[in-house]
Amino acid sequence: MPRTRLTVSFDASSVATVTNRGSVVAPLVRLALRDGKGNRVLPATYDDNYFWLLPDESRKVAFTWPKRLGRPRGLTVTAEAYNS
Template sequence: MQLGRSRSTRLDVPAAAKARAFTSGFTAGLPELHLLRLTLSTSGGRVLSENTYWRHRTPEAMRALGGLPDARLTVTALGRTRKGDREEVRVRVGNRGRAVAAMTRLSLREARGGDRVLPTLYSDNYLWLLPGESRTVTLFWPRTAAHAGLTVRAEPFNGSPVSAGA
């Protein structure tokens, strides 16, 4: 799903340095509220960083976020392992709907009662998933407490939460 054209610039940037790539202005063809995704990749195409933003011309345009259609997500556990003093689970979160899944928040929860497992670290969170897009995320937590059953919950801003056993 693309509202505007893609732009890319090749830069050679040393570690811990910065460089100006380009600016992305508000052109006449863009809606008042639109999505902007910035991706930093290696020369081999490996994604190092991806950031997604809602841009708006006026504060009133942001009200359209409240009217987003519902997103339809899937969550699949890909495997759980123990590594030293922690456990981890990899999950795949997918958007099978026609709407952007906005600010999808992940959480690790006890299967009984739904309490969050804290502390939990995430390789990524608050995901923006375009229609048909999916992302693999790893969750880490200490093995200090016994957990009978765990689930990973994915809850988009604009839709119902879904869960999968971890």
């Protein structure tokens, strides 16, 4: 299967925007919330996960984590697809 490229941006309201920048479909896009050290923030919930994106398609996904953790430093969101 041809490779594709995903980009992710997120805002202070905990919403990530995932975009398929490639010229082929991105199957089974999976998101992960990570702290500044690259470790996954667990447990975390997502409005959507394991979805498909057509070329140049974007999707907004809201995420939450337990309030007791506060806002982890260096918070990032990563996205992977079967062919990314």
